[in-house]
Structures are given as structure tokens and as C-alpha cells.
Amino acid sequence: xxxxxxxxxxxxxxxxxxxxxxxxxxxxxxxxxxxxxxxxxxxxxxxxxxxxxxxxxxxxxxxxxxxxxxxxxxxxxxxxxxxxxxxxxxxxxxxxxxxxxxxxxxxxxxxxxxxxxxxxxxxxxxxxxxxxxxxxxxxxxxxxxxxxxxxxxxxxxxxxxxxxxxxxxxxxxxxxxxxxxxxxxxxxxxxxxxxxxxxxxxxxxxxxxxxxxxxxxxxxxxxxxxxxxxxxxxxxxxxxxxxxxxxxxxxxxxxxxxxxxxxxxxxxxxxxxxxxxxxxxxxxxxxxxxxxxxxxxxxxxxxxxxxxxxxxxxxxxxxxxxxxxxxxxxxxxxxxxxxxxxxxxxxxxxxxxxxxxxxxxxxxxxxxxxxxx
Numbered sequence: 001x002x003x004x005x006x007x008x009x010x011x012x013x014x015x016x017x018x019x020x021x022x023x024x025x026x027x028x029x030x031x032x033x034x035x036x037x038x039x040x041x042x043x044x045x046x047x048x049x050x051x052x053x054x055x056x057x058x059x060x061x062x063x064x065x066x067x068x069x070x071x072x073x074x075x076x077x078x079x080x081x082x083x084x085x086x087x088x089x090x091x092x093x094x095x096x097x098x099x100x101x102x103x104x105x106x107x108x109x110x111x112x113x114x115x116x117x118x119x120x121x122x123x124x125x126x127x128x129x130x131x132x133x134x135x136x137x138x139x140x141x142x143x144x145x146x147x148x149x150x151x152x153x154x155x156x157x158x159x160x161x162x163x164x165x166x167x168x169x170x171x172x173x174x175x176x177x178x179x180x181x182x183x184x185x186x187x188x189x190x191x192x193x194x195x196x197x198x199x200x201x202x203x204x205x206x207x208x209x210x211x212x213x214x215x216x217x218x219x220x221x222x223x224x225x226x227x228x229x230x231x232x233x234x235x236x237x238x239x240x241x242x243x244x245x246x247x248x249x250x251x252x253x254x255x256x257x258x259x260x261x262x263x264x265x266x267x268x269x270x271x272x273x274x275x276x277x278x279x280x281x282x283x284x285x286x287x288x289x290x291x292x293x294x295x296x297x298x299x300x301x302x303x304x305x306x307x308x309x310x311x312x313x314x315x316x317x318x319x320x321x322x323x324x325x326x327x328x329x330x331x332x333x334x335x336x337x338x339x340x341x342x343x344x345x346x347x348x349x350x351x352x353x354x355x356x357x358x359x360x361x362x363x364x365x366x367x368x369x370x371x372x373x
Contacts, residue, residue, distance in 0.1 A: 004090070009103035011077045016107065019076070020062070020069025027061035028054060035134070049137040056130040059123040063115070063293055068327055070111055071300035074104060078308030087309055097371040101305050108301035115294030120260035127257045146170065146195055146204075155240045168194045173208055175238065187214045188236070206238040255286040263287050281344035288349045292356055296330070299356040303363030306370040330355050 032054060039045045045053075081087050090100055146152065152160040157179075163172035170193045177186040190208035197204050213231045255263065267283045303326070333355040340348040 004095075004100070005103045008077070008100060009107065012073050012104050012107055015076050016069045016073035016111075018069075019072035020065045023068045023072075024058065024061045024065035027065060028057055031057055031061065039134075039137075045134075045137050049133065053130060053133055053137075056126045056133065059118050059126040060130070062118055063123055066111055066115055066118075067293075067296040067300050070108060070297050071304050071326060074301055074304035075308045078305060082309045097305070097309070097367065101367075104301060104305060108298050111297040111301075112294050115297055116291065119290040119293050124257045124259045124262075158240065160240075168196065170194065173206070175206075175208075183216075185216050187216075188212070188238075190236075204240045206240060208236045208238065210234065211236050255282055256289070258286065260287070260290060263290075277344045281349060282341070284349040285341060285352065288352045292352045295356050299359040299363065300326070300330075301363075302360050302367065306363065306366035309370050310366070330359060333358075 032050075036045065036050060036053060040050060078087070087097075087100070091097075146160065146162055146165055148162050148165045150161070152162075157177065159176040159178065161174040162170045164170065171191070173190040173193045175188045175190075176184050177188075179185045188208070189212055191210035193206055193208040195204055195206050211233050213233070213236075215231075255266075258266065263283055263286055267280065267287070270280045270283060307326075334352065337348055337351045337354060340346050340351065
């Protein structure tokens, strides 16, 4: 009978790794497009920096890819075995469903252990390193903020446009200075110019040549009934501070990016300070979320075993669709609980366990029904 266990173990493990790899790839591409595509198109990230950032994203996407991979693998393997009457043959030999499911539960427990390690340690470290690496990569190439033929709105209170740029030299430079309501209060256009980066002062200095400047009424800059004075100059310098831009990259670490030990230390600090529940609840949510996410693997496994046998489909597409539907319903419950994070009296930290507990309970009930069938 060890041959049967090895067969199920190898089939589920291989399918899980393939499915988890597929989901991880999809999530990796999605996060890369969301976070990195703008910097890549602007030439602010080298190929090496992009590859390093993608590697640091892997633990983050594995948090969701592992449960999906396990769910899909169990549905695929057991659905195929049931459709080919292998499950019927095992029962005819006196082997119950619990016996056949042992290697699957063993893989699920390994997955829970891996999920706990990733959620509580590796993902927070990788996520922090990811943001630090991205910030540092942008800092090393500040001149790349000036992208030709692009309206650049990264600088606070200023919109910049350059028709051509070669190194530090620019041709046909446009600059709009905005007020607090994002209205143009000054417009300048220069025939040429060059940009210098002053690292010590963390700013870029634009030196413009052959420039014309149009000023607007400070109280009503959008009133075009009155003439706007235009001045010309041979040269003018404009300082563009980078503090706010790099401030977007520097960040306070989110609670989900703290390791489990750091979260415990933060909770102890708040307890010692007798902090109100509103301050302690986010830390408690982060702690419970890390553990509950790991046990999602076990919950998906328990409900996937009876469903895989009951549905008896060997088509990969059908099983992938079922896995996706189950996962969407599961995470939808978590989203609803997430809406309660501002209601500490409702204990949203404990409500995070609603989805895994309900899934395990439903899966256990289905498992017993299928086992008696």
C-alpha cells in the first residue's frame, strides 16, 4: 500500500508545485506591472535592479500562490482519479477515503509550515528589502526623471515637458508652475537648457537659455480677459527639489511587513503603554492574519478532497475554474472582514478566522459524506 501513498503523494506534490508556480507567475507579473513598469519605461531601473526586485517579490506572491496551488492540485489529481475509477477500485479493496488522503494531508501540513515561515519571517523581510531596493535604484539615477516628450508631474507644484534630451542637455523646454488649486500661475518656455543633480542638497538645478516667461494673475490665474505680461531672459535657473519624490519611496513599514517577533514586540509595547483598543487592534489583525493565511492551505485541502472526488472531472480547465471560484468566495469573506478594521469592538482580528473555520467545517462534513458513500 506504500506504492499507493507514493503515487498520490508524488502526483499531488507535482501538481501543487506546477499550479503554485503558475499562480505565482501571474501575481508576479501583475505586481511588476503595477510597481515597476513606470520606472522601467522611464529608464530609472536597470535590468539587474528589475531582476533583483522580481526575486524579492517571490515570497510576497507565494503567500497567495501556495493555497491556490494546493487547492488546484487536489482537485486535479482526485478529480482525475475519480473519473478513471481509481477511487472506486481503492474502496473495493477495502481502503477508505481517509487512508487515501493521508499523503495529501501530509503535504498540506508541510504547506502550512512553509506558509507560516513565509508569512511570519521571509515575506516581511523580502517586502521591506523590495521597497528599500526600489528607492535606492531610483535615487541612483535622478536625472532619468526628465523623460522626453512626456508631461512630468513628479515634482510638487510644477509640470515639466522636454521635447528632446541628450544626456544633461535639453531642447525646447516647457515649465508650468501651479498654485495650491493646481492652476497655472506661471508658464515658461526655453529654447535649450541643461540639468545638474546636486546630491548634497538632494535637488536638480535646471539652467535654461533663451527663455520667455508668462505670468498669470495670482488671484484668478484662469482669467484670460486681461493680458498676461511676458518677459524674456537669456538665462534662468530653476530648482527642483527631490525630497518629496524620494519621500514617496521612503516609507513607514506597514504592520504586514513586520515579522511575527516584531509584531509581538509592538503589541507588548502597546500593552505596557495601556494603549486604547483602536491602536492595539491593527497589530492584533496583522498577527492573526499571518497565521490564518497559512492555515488557508489546510482549509483548501480539506474541502478540495471531497469536491475532487464528487465532481469526478479529469478536464484541467473545469478543475481550475472550480478552484478559482472557491478561492474567490473564500477571499471575498476576508475582504468583508477587512472592512471592519475600523470597528475594533467587533473584533475583526478574530473574524479573520471565519473563512478558514467555515471552510474546514464544510470540508469535514463533505469528507464524511463522501467517505460513507
